[in-house]
Amino acid sequence: MDELDLAALQSEAFQTDALNQFKRHRQPDNNPGTACIDCEEEIPLRRRQAIPGCLRCVDCQQQHETEAACC
Ligand SMILES: [Zn+2]
Secondary structure, eight states: OOOOEEEEEEEEHHHHHHHHHHHHHSSOOOTTTTTTTTTBBBHHHHHHHHSTTTOOOHHHHHHHHHHHHHO
């Protein structure tokens, strides 16, 4: 590994750090992935615990299912 590779690596690490800090700053109370992908409202903790990895709030999930989409 020469100096150029090392510099690129450090730069990448710095950007990732800055990005993470930016995300944390924007969403102080939110963990990533806790917002409904349709309406972007926070999904209640109880729902997330009951359905790990769920992507939608109750309302949007029901609407999604009645629309008979593929996923
Ligand atoms: Zn929703």
